[in-house]
Amino acid sequence: MEGETMRVLVLDDEAAIGRLVVRIATMSGMDAIAVTDAAAFEQRLLTAPPQVIVLDLQLGGTVGGTDGVEQMRLLAERQFTGSLILMSGFDARVLATASTVGQGLGLKIEGVLEKPLDIVAAKQLFAHLQSKGQSVSAERLLQAIASDELDLDFQPIVTRNPNILQKLEALIRW
Numbered sequence: 001m002e003g004e005t006m007r008v009l010v011l012d013d014e015a016a017i018g019r020l021v022v023r024i025a026t027m028s029g030m031d032a033i034a035v036t037d038a039a040a041f042e043q044r045l046l047t048a049p050p051q052v053i054v055l056d057l058q059l060g061g062t063v064g065g066t067d068g069v070e071q072m073r074l075l076a077e078r079q080f081t082g083s084l085i086l087m088s089g090f091d092a093r094v095l096a097t098a099s100t101v102g103q104g105l106g107l108k109i110e111g112v113l114e115k116p117l118d119i120v121a122a123k124q125l126f127a128h129l130q131s132k133g134q135s136v137s138a139e140r141l142l143q144a145i146a147s148d149e150l151d152l153d154f155q156p157i158v159t160r161n162p163n164i165l166q167k168l169e170a171l172i173r174w
Contacts, residue, residue: 017056030126057087081108083129110129
């Protein structure tokens with residue numbers, strides 16, 4: 001996946017929430033799309049398999065008589081190996097139980113988002129996923145050097161009494 005934009009698929013029956021999650025994922029450097037029904041969700045799984053799925057647990061009647069747990073079963077049957085984020089307006093206990101169910105199905109539950117959506121928490125979760133998806137290989141490090149992405153900083157190491165510079169520590173920051 002080196003150099004590839006991480007794809008995110010959001011399934012939520014509330015289009016406004018789906019658009020908000022897409023906006024947050026996009027700001028995190030991901031390619032995201034939201035769908036509001038199960039048929040479109042299944043189609044996207046086949047045509048553009050995502051690395052991350054954000055799944056609302058409580059899906060209304062517009063989604064085709066299904067819910068988030070049913071969709072987790074579908075993902076397990078299809079052996080989805082990407083990251084799954086569960087989202088719900090239910091209390092934290094329901095999200096914790098659903099996470100346990102998902103893990104029991106062999107899914108990689110990366111986190112949960114409560115509704116109303118905490119934008120800061122969502123940004124942090126997507127940033128975490130984005131950083132996990134960027135493995136550091138020798139090629140990637142050479143590319144960072146060539147494109148001047150690294151900064152060299154010197155940190156002084158001093159003694160307090162007497163106030164003397166002992167040495168400098170060289171730090172490379174990406």
